[in-house]
Amino acid sequence: MDNQIQSEDKVEERMVCKRKRPRVRDGCPARVRFGWNAAREGFVVYEFVEAHSHVLHSTEHMHLHKSNKRMSDAQKKMAQANRDAGMSLSASYQLLADCAGGYQNLRFTKSDQKNHLNTKRQRTMARGEATYLLDYFEDQKDKHPGFFYAVEVDSEEKVANIFWADSRMREDYALFGDSVSFDTTFRTNKYFRPLGMFVGFNHHRQTCVFGACLMYDETTPSFEWLFVAFSRCMKNKLPITIFTDQDAAMAAALRNEWPTAFHALCTWHILMNAKKHLRKDKAFWKKFQHHISFIFYDVDSEEEFNMAWSTMVSDCFPNSDIADGHQWLERLKKFRHRWCSLWLRDQFTAGMLTTQASESCNAQVRLFLKPRHDLDLFFIHFSSLLADKRRKETESDYNAKQSIPYIMLENSPILQHAAKIFTPKIFEKIQKQYLVAESYIIKKLSDNRDDGMIGYLIYMMEDGERSDERVVLVDISTTTLVCECRMFRTLGVLCRHMIKVMRLLGDFGEASMRSIPDHYILKRWTLEAREREVVDVDGSVGPSAPSENDAGKGIAMRYRETTAMLNQLAMNMSMADEKDYNKWMGVLKKVCNEANKALSKTITSEDRRSVPITGLTLKEKSNPRRHGKERYKSTNEKERRRKKREYRKRMKSIEVVTADDTAHSDGHLSDLDDNIAQWL
Numbered sequence: 001m002d003n004q005i006q007s008e009d010k011v012e013e014r015m016v017c018k019r020k021r022p023r024v025r026d027g028c029p030a031r032v033r034f035g036w037n038a039a040r041e042g043f044v045v046y047e048f049v050e051a052h053s054h055v056l057h058s059t060e061h062m063h064l065h066k067s068n069k070r071m072s073d074a075q076k077k078m079a080q081a082n083r084d085a086g087m088s089l090s091a092s093y094q095l096l097a098d099c100a101g102g103y104q105n106l107r108f109t110k111s112d113q114k115n116h117l118n119t120k121r122q123r124t125m126a127r128g129e130a131t132y133l134l135d136y137f138e139d140q141k142d143k144h145p146g147f148f149y150a151v152e153v154d155s156e157e158k159v160a161n162i163f164w165a166d167s168r169m170r171e172d173y174a175l176f177g178d179s180v181s182f183d184t185t186f187r188t189n190k191y192f193r194p195l196g197m198f199v200g201f202n203h204h205r206q207t208c209v210f211g212a213c214l215m216y217d218e219t220t221p222s223f224e225w226l227f228v229a230f231s232r233c234m235k236n237k238l239p240i241t242i243f244t245d246q247d248a249a250m251a252a253a254l255r256n257e258w259p260t261a262f263h264a265l266c267t268w269h270i271l272m273n274a275k276k277h278l279r280k281d282k283a284f285w286k287k288f289q290h291h292i293s294f295i296f297y298d299v300d301s302e303e304e305f306n307m308a309w310s311t312m313v314s315d316c317f318p319n320s321d322i323a324d325g326h327q328w329l330e331r332l333k334k335f336r337h338r339w340c341s342l343w344l345r346d347q348f349t350a351g352m353l354t355t356q357a358s359e360s361c362n363a364q365v366r367l368f369l370k371p372r373h374d375l376d377l378f379f380i381h382f383s384s385l386l387a388d389k390r391r392k393e394t395e396s397d398y399n400a401k402q403s404i405p406y407i408m409l410e411n412s413p414i415l416q417h418a419a420k421i422f423t424p425k426i427f428e429k430i431q432k433q434y435l436v437a438e439s440y441i442i443k444k445l446s447d448n449r450d451d452g453m454i455g456y457l458i459y460m461m462e463d464g465e466r467s468d469e470r471v472v473l474v475d476i477s478t479t480t481l482v483c484e485c486r487m488f489r490t491l492g493v494l495c496r497h498m499i500k501v502m503r504l505l506g507d508f509g510e511a512s513m514r515s516i517p518d519h520y521i522l523k524r525w526t527l528e529a530r531e532r533e534v535v536d537v538d539g540s541v542g543p544s545a546p547s548e549n550d551a552g553k554g555i556a557m558r559y560r561e562t563t564a565m566l567n568q569l570a571m572n573m574s575m576a577d578e579k580d581y582n583k584w585m586g587v588l589k590k591v592c593n594e595a596n597k598a599l600s601k602t603i604t605s606e607d608r609r610s611v612p613i614t615g616l617t618l619k620e621k622s623n624p625r626r627h628g629k630e631r632y633k634s635t636n637e638k639e640r641r642r643k644k645r646e647y648r649k650r651m652k653s654i655e656v657v658t659a660d661d662t663a664h665s666d667g668h669l670s671d672l673d674d675n676i677a678q679w680l
Contacts, residue, residue, distance in 0.1 A: 150229040165211040179350040203529035223253030245269035265339040277328040345486035437496040479517040492522035
C-alpha cells in the first residue's frame with residue numbers, strides 16, 4: 001500500500017510542469033491525404049479538408065514556420081566569425097539581416113542562431129576540456145614549430161596549471177625581455193582560473209606578451225612550477241628585472257627559482273592595494289597621491305625619503321587610531337628598495353616603474369576576455385588580443401619608417417642623429433631631455449682625478465636656489481659619461497645632464513660629442529630593433545620576420561577571401577540594369593552549381609582528430625555556486641584505471657612540467673639562440 005502511495009506521488013510530481021509553455025496544437029481538422037493509384041500511375045487526392053480551427057498566418061510570417069527555418073552554411077560561418085570577433089548576438093543577428101536584405105528574408109530567428117552556436121561549441125568541447133586543451137596545443141605545434149606549452153597535473157591526474165607561448169612571444173622575449181611585468185587577472189574565463197601574463201615593452205614602449213598561463217591557485221608551489229616552465233621555454237635566460245604585485249607566495253617563488261632576477265613591485269599595484277587598506281574619501285586620496293608620487297619618483301637620498309615619508313604620515317594620518325593602515329604602510333616602507341626609484345636606479349627597468357604596462361594590459365584583457373568564456377572562446381579571444389597588440393606594433397613600425405619626427409631645434413646635430421635611429425616614442429623622450437637641458441647651468445669641476453675623468457656640475461636655479469644638482473664625469477677619449485641621476489642605467493635613454501655636457505663639449509670642437517656615441521644607443525629602442533639577427537626556434541638564423549608558412553591559409557581565411565570577392569560582385573550586380581543583372585545572374589548560378597557539385601565530392605567531414613588521452617581532466621577552480629560538485633569525477637573505477645594506463649602511455653609524448661621534476665627531456669622545444677646578445 002505504501003509503495004503504491006509513493007508511486008502515485010512520483011507520478012504527480014512528474015506531472016507538475018516546471019515550465020509553462022503555450023499550446024501549439026489544438027486538433028485542427030485541416031488535412032490532405034494522398035495515395036498511389038496504380039491504374040493512373042500517379043498520386044491521387046483521397047481526402048481534402050480545408051477548414052481550419054485557428055487563424056491563418058499571413059505571408060510575412062512564412063519564414064518563421066518551423067518547416068521553413070534554415071540557416072545556410074554561409075550564414076552559419078558568418079555567425080561564428082561574428083562571435084569569434086567578440087560581436088554580441090544581437091549585433092550579429094542584425095548584420096546577418098542587413099546582408100539578407102531585411103529580417104523577413106532570414107529563415108531563422110535569433111534564438112535559432114544562439115542554439116546553433118551553442119550546439120557547435122558543445123560539439124567542440126564534447127571530448128572534455130582537458131582533451132580539447134591538449135588537442136589545441138598539439139594542433140598549434142603542428143602549425144607553428146616554435147609553439148611551447150607545459151602542463152602540470154596533480155596526484156588525481158587533473159590538469160592544474162597550464163603555460164604556453166608561441167614563437168612570436170619567444171622572439172619578443174629574446175629582443176625585449178630585459179624587464180618583465182607579471183600579473184594575474186581574474187574573471188577572464190568561466191572556470192574562475194586566474195590568467196597570468198608575462199608582459200614587457202617593445203621598442204615603441206607598447207606592451208607585448210612573452211607568455212601566458214592559466215593557474216589553479218596562487219600558491220608558492222604553483223608559482224615555482226610556472227617560473228620553471230617559463231625559464232625552460234626561454235632556454236634559462238632570465239630577465240634583469242621582474243615587476244609583480246605584493247603577493248607573498250609569488251615573492252617566495254621568485255627567491256627560490258629566479259634568485260638572480262631583481263624583484264621589484266609595480267607602483268600601479270601598490271596604489272590599488274592602498275585603496276583596499278586606506279581611507280577612500282576624495283580629500284584623503286588627493287593628499288596621499290601627491291605625497292606617494294613624490295616618494296615614488298623624486299627622492300634622491302635615504303634621508304630625503306625618511307623626511308618625505310614622515311611628512312606624508314603626519315599630513316594624511318593626523319590621528320593615531322588607524323592601526324590597520326599603519327600596519328600596511330609599515331610593510332610597504334620595509335620593502336621600499338623594491339618600489340622606490342631611489343633604489344631602482346641601479347636596475348634596468350625600461351621605464352616600467354610607471355603604471356603603463358600593468359594598467360594597459362589589464363584594460364585590454366578585460367576588453368577581449370569575459371567570465372562566460374569556455375576554453376574554446378577563451379583561446380579564440382586571447383589570440384585576438386595578441387593579434388591586436390601585434391597590429392598596433394606593425395602600424396607603429398610603418399609610421400616610424402614612413403616619416404621623420406618633428407625636430408624642435410633643427411640645427412641640433414644630437415637631435416638630428418636621434419631622430420634617424422630611435423623610434424618616435426624614444427625620440428620624444430630624448431628631445432624633452434634636450435629642451436629641458438637648455439635651462440640648466442654647467443660648471444667645470446677640478447679635473448685632477450686619478451681616473452683621468454673630468455667632472456661637471458649641472459644644476460637649475462629655481463627661486464634663487466639650486467635644484468636638481470648633479471655631477472657628470474666625462475672621459476673624452478672613450479666618449480664615456482657617468483651621471484649621478486643614473487637615468488641611462490635604468491631607462492636606456494640619455495638624461496638632460498649628460499646632454500648638457502655633450503652640447504658644451506660639442507660646441508668646443510669635440511666631434512665625438514656632436515652625435516650620440518654607439519654605446520649609448522640601446523638597440524631595443526631603435527627602429528631596427530626587430531631586424532637584429534636571432535636564432536629562430538627551428539634553428540635557422542636570420543632577421544626576425546614573419547614566415548608565410550606560419551600564417552598558412554586556413555578555412556577562416558579562405559572563407560573571408562571568398563566572401564569579400566562575392567560581396568564586391570553582389571554590389572556591382574545590384575547596381576547594374578535589369579538586362580545585365582539577368583545575364584550575369586545566369587552565369588553566376590551556373591558557375592556556383594558546378595563549383596558546389598565538384599567541391600561537395602572532395603570536402604570531407606569535419607576533422608575530429610583528438611589526442612587519445614582520456615585520463616586527464618581539467619581541475620576546476622572552486623565556484624561557490626556549484627556547491628563543491630565535481631563535474632568531471634569518474635564513476636567507474638575500472639574505467640578510471642584503464643584511462644590511467646592510456647594516459648601514462650601517452651604522457652611520454654606530451655610536454656608536462658612539474659615543480660619537482662624539471663630535468664626530463666624537452667621534445668617540444670627547439671633550440672633558441674644560446675648566444676643572444678646580452679640585454680644591455
